[in-house]
Amino acid sequence: MKQERFIITLETARKWAKRWRKAEGDYNKHHELHAFLIPKDDLLEVLAEGVDSVRAYLGVDENNVEKLMIVGTKYDEVTETYIDMLPGGQIEGSIYDFTRPCPPACDKKSKLNDLYI
Numbered sequence: 458m459k460q461e462r463f464i465i466t467l468e469t470a471r472k473w474a475k476r477w478r479k480a481e482g483d484y485n486k487h488h489e490l491h492a493f494l495i496p497k498d499d500l501l502e503v504l505a506e507g508v509d510s511v512r513a514y515l516g517v518d519e520n521n522v523e524k525l526m527i528v529g530t531k532y533d534e535v536t537e538t539y540i541d542m543l544p545g546g547q548i549e550g551s552i553y554d555f556t557r558p559c560p561p562a563c564d565k566k567s568k569l570n571d572l573y574i
């Protein structure tokens with residue numbers, strides 16, 4: 458199943474980013490996480506698994522550092538769902554932890570990050 462390409466405006470992105478933070482509401486009031494830095498080479502690595510899509514899972518490691526874990530998925534036409542490609546899973550694949558949380562890996566001049574400075 459081919460998905461449409463979804464692009465949002467900077468205004469919408471800023472509104473959503475602001476809502477994520479305590480600047481507007483209490484959704485994420487206890488944490489400082491703004492975003493994740495994802496290196497291009499690592500994205501290419503997961504895409505090289507022949508994925509139909511990728512899924513990102515949130516987690517926290519033993520040092521309380523936020524993680525974005527990325528897995529490839531394959532579309533199952535029978536169930537009309539994307540199946541995770543996992544080690545030892547229904548469809549074999551890897552789980553990638555190659556992201557760096559922001560902060561500290563932030564672009565301090567970004568119009569999406571200046572909401573927090």
